[in-house]
Amino acid sequence: MKESNTLLKAEHVTMQFGGVMAVNDFNLCVSEREIVALIGPNGAGKTTAFNCITGIYKPTGGRVLFDGQVISGKSPDQITRLGIARTFQNIRLFHHLSVFDNVLIAKHMRAKQTVFSATLRLNRAEERRMREETAALLCEQGLYSHRDEMASSLPYGLQRRLEIARALATEPKLLLLDEPAAGMNPQETQELTDFIKVIRDRYHMAIFMIEHHMDLVMQISDRIYVLDFGCCIASGSAAEIQHNPRVIEAYLGVEDENA
Ligand SMILES: Nc1ncnc2c1ncn2[C@@H]1O[C@H](COP(=O)(O)OP(=O)(O)OP(=O)(O)O)[C@@H](O)[C@H]1O
Numbered sequence: 359m360k361e362s363n364t365l366l367k368a369e370h371v372t373m374q375f376g377g378v379m380a381v382n383d384f385n386l387c388v389s390e391r392e393i394v395a396l397i398g399p400n401g402a403g404k405t406t407a408f409n410c411i412t413g414i415y416k417p418t419g420g421r422v423l424f425d426g427q428v429i430s431g432k433s434p435d436q437i438t439r440l441g442i443a444r445t446f447q448n449i450r451l452f453h454h455l456s457v458f459d460n461v462l463i464a465k466h467m468r469a470k471q472t473v474f475s476a477t478l479r480l481n482r483a484e485e486r487r488m489r490e491e492t493a494a495l496l497c498e499q500g501l502y503s504h505r506d507e508m509a510s511s512l513p514y515g516l517q518r519r520l521e522i523a524r525a526l527a528t529e530p531k532l533l534l535l536d537e538p539a540a541g542m543n544p545q546e547t548q549e550l551t552d553f554i555k556v557i558r559d560r561y562h563m564a565i566f567m568i569e570h571h572m573d574l575v576m577q578i579s580d581r582i583y584v585l586d587f588g589c590c591i592a593s594g595s596a597a598e599i600q601h602n603p604r605v606i607e608a609y610l611g612v613e614d615e616n617a
């Protein structure tokens with residue numbers, strides 16, 4: 359049974375690699391239209407938690423539910439189809455394709471999911487609609503003037519934006535962002551912060567993000583989870599997390615080179 363407006367739920371999720379307990383008994387809940395952050399020191403298990411949610415890893419313990427359905431054990435493609443999109447800590451784009459085609463391909467993937475055959479050719483009206491939607495997404499991200507450039511030729515901050523545009527093209531209900539502000543300067547980080555709020559409000563979407571930039575996290579998160587050595591050591595509002603002695607000791611109190 360699905361709880362009222364719960365979109366994503368992790369129940370006792372555990373991921374062990376040999377002797378390394380990367381994620382240990384992690385419980386999490388993300389509701390519709392919520393912005394939730396996952397923070398913690400390097401190596402705490404944040405990306406591994408994302409990989410368990412998106413089907414890259416099958417958790418060695420526990421389970422993940424999305425929209426009331428168990429998704430742990432499903433493939434990344436199946437999970438994307440159910441409505442979870444993500445970006446990666448190390449940007450993953452089709453580097454030798456144009457900016458436009460990077461987003462259009464994601465649109466095609468979405469279209470093939472809603473049509474019955476992956477080999478079915480899309481009719482002209484459908485193709486035109488997808489091209490218009492791609493152009494709209496690029497405009498929204500300030501990328502339209504770069505549409506014909508190769509993805510790899512974009513500056514780093516714009517590549518990150520392109521990755522978000524591509525994730526949005528699959529029309530997810532939940533967007534996972536793994537360090538979206540990594541490598542961004544303070545102005546780009548502030549623009550991204552504003553944009554994440556816009557995404558949530560415009561698309562009525564939930565956002566779950568890993569981030570080391572605490573300004574960004576504290577400004578926009580409805581709730582925050584803190585991982586340390588694979589274990590969740592705290593969860594709560596920005597104010598609660600900022601004043602939690604355990605979090606200060608494990609993470610916030612130390613100078614972080616990524617912050
Ligand atoms: N495929 C794997 N095989 C073995 N160990 C792994 C694997 N993936 C991650 N780990 C280990 O799991 C732990 C958590 O790594 P993870 O990448 O999830 O951390 P993180 O919190 O995302 O860190 P960062 O902030 O540096 O990105 C680390 O000790 C890492 O070495």
Ligand SMILES: [Mg+2]
Binds near residue numbers: 404405447
């Ligand atoms: Mg990581």
